[in-house]
Amino acid sequence: MSEYRTPYESYVYAYPHKTAYRPLRPRPALSELWAGEPKDALSLYLHIPFCEVRCGFCNLFTRIGAPDGLTTRYLDAMDRQATAVREALGDEGPVRFATTAFGGGTPTFLTAAELERLCDIAEQRMGADLRAVPLSVEASPATATADRLAVLAERGTTRLSLGVQSFVDGEARAAVRPQRRADVEAALARIRETRIPVLNIDLIYGIDGQTEHSWQHSLDAALAWKPEELYLYPLYVRPLTGLGRQSATPAAEWDEQRLRLYRQGRDHLLAHGYEQVSMRMFRRTDAPAVGADDYACQTDGMIGLGCGARSYTSSLHYSFDYAVDMREIRTIIDTYITTEDFARAEVGRQIDGDEGRRRHLLQSLLQAEGMDPGDYRDRFGSTPAEDFPAELASFAERGWLDEGTHRLRLSAEGLAHSDAVGPALFSPRVRAAMAAYELK
Template sequence: MTAPAPAVPLPVTAPAVRPYQSYVYAYPHKTAYEPLPGRPALRDLWRGERKDALSLYLHIPFCEVRCGFCNLFTRIGAPDGLTGRYLDALDRQAAAVREALDDGADKAGEADKTDKTDEAGETGTGPVRFANAAFGGGTPTFLTADELNRLCDIAEHRMGADLRAIPLSVEASPATATADRLAVLAERGTTRLSIGVQSFVDEEARAAVRPQRRADVEAALGRIRDARIPVLNIDLIYGIDGQTPASWRTSLDAALAWQPEELYLYPLYVRPLTGLARRTAHTDRAWDEQRLDLYRRGRDHLLAQGYEQVSMRMFRRAGAAPQGPDDHACQTDGMIGLGCGARSYTSALHYSFDYAVDMGEIRRIIDDWTATPDFGRAVHGRYVTGDEARRRHLLQSLLQAQGMPVADYRDRFGTGPHEDFPAELAAFADRGWLHDGGAGPLLRLTPEGLAHSDALGPELFSPAVRAAMAAYEPK
């Protein structure tokens, strides 16, 4: 009897990569931050750092409502006096941070001298200057017009930022984009106003737990244009329950009617402890396909209307000037974050205060923060050096549509990206995500690579960051 022929193994097809895993707006994410041993003094952290082109961010953690998809550090409303106490604390923090920055910086009389290199090879710190500023949240325009003036005073008089001479971006919502608030922002030098619309279809807005009417949104956009702030950005979301290609096109065209200089297209995510997490359970591949289809439709429509793609999410009208760093493009370490939910970056450390999503925890953290007498130390954070710095640079550069010059990476780190991340870049090339298979002087994503930015980004997380994020217990 003849022995049976051995079975021929069937070809194994690699499972498709899920396109929506994590929005990597910063690396590492705050869920990887940990309490810093000894709470290092800010003056020690900033001593020896370049301070001549800092980014300044002021965080306002208040909203009139909380959208169902939101996992940002913000609370609904503010009891009497809370916004005033918050600004008092922000003023104290700004004074402490500015003192730390000034410690060791060049004196005013030496401000215009070229930085020298000392015998140890370290670059002089130079004068303190800000290259751009942003007010975010939460909703900065939750503050009254007078409070917004005070916020600008803190940025200018405490921190020394000349808001009328640098790009200033401010976030707003339709309900809070009132004429008096917009007038203050325009007069104080705002160059970009970003408004979260998400959908111009009332039923979709309700499905996203964002109570608003299209008529009110259109009225707010009219007030913004009347204020003559140079750049208008409109945020839209795709993947909302009940959304169709036709209704998505309705929102896109309604936004385009205002000829915004920028448009952001965000995929909907449902995160733990958010409003939608208690109502829906979107985990299936059908939802992935729906979002990917809507993304491609939105991308192609905006490109046909004369917009240029800057990143997966960001589109800029042709001819519109950039107003500050692009999405994911903060390559120069050096960011000052003021406020309870803000993060700051030195060249070696990212730090912030505590983080939460649950409303009760957020209220507790804000109350503790407003009562803080001394803001001279870093509390939570993560060191970003060596391999982590390389990952951050590659991740944030590669997620830009313009790509990353390999020479820039080599100049900064002394090695090439293919030497440092051979497995990751080979996998991206095999999936068709890299132009020219990743060869050549420019490492750049293909259109499909950009479409899968939320899958590509997490694959560049280090094992240590992955472990820290996995160990984080949502609160």
């Protein structure tokens, strides 16, 4: 386990991270990768790498704007990719998608007609039944227009996630996210009018100039809409982002501020009828259940379409090239839209037994409910304590494990330090590959 330095080492939303991926030589055929894989509870993710503006904190794979019919050419390429991927999945056994999502970037950057086409790709090319399974879509206030929302509601969207970040105009400007609260409120009203079952609001804490009072203001402004979900994200300032080029806040002082605001936000939501699902996610206790009961992120496969999406089999995670710099991203998108043959994986990382154990433990432990060690033993023939004695002992020593239950799960303080817990479970090989990656 690496030495603990900060509670904000890294946000681990997938393992291994793309910076540990490398070009695959030779490039394996998708039909070979998916042969023999269980395909009856897959996740389908369609990635749209366009935004109307790039926020100062953003290191996602996205570009500003899409001139000269670029979105049409991008959807053309996604259509070709979807056709090739569905053919590679074969028909020897059942192929079923248990959950679907449109992310980015900003999927609602697309026009209403283009969103219809995106749904058609998911349904007609991949065979996903969007009205029968959960469909989550990310949006921004400026692009959450009535015509786009109408398409999404009609095509079966069950969850709409709105990136608000702050209801304080000055804080939004400080995060290089130009928006007015009045426009945010108007977008939220339009979303509620569609009656999409789950509204999620994203908020960020740790913005320059943010105080406990202004953070409370944003929390209460969000709660006024009674969102079924709220995500509270700590601000990260990453290399090659807008804020990354101008940040000068002392690290220790900023860590203390973010922990303080996290605890304030957590306690406020718990006191207002929300349950904590992870460090970031809070769900209203009376929210409708629209999630997939038969999909498990630790074990089931992922099909990603689009040049920023990743796919998972049991032995290989793969995607296209990765970048943060805008010029590099434009080059990758340009390459994607001219690609004709999508039958092979380009960039990825093999997942062996050790990495599979790490991924399973990491993705389970970062959820508030934790994991049943018996389920782990049934799958791997060993226990987490046998496989990761040093890491778990270190977590326990710091008070990050809940010792009063048969489940292996983080304590309240452990959840607060999720962004240190996750990286502590990275393998030495993955850590070395990430360190050797040349940012671009």
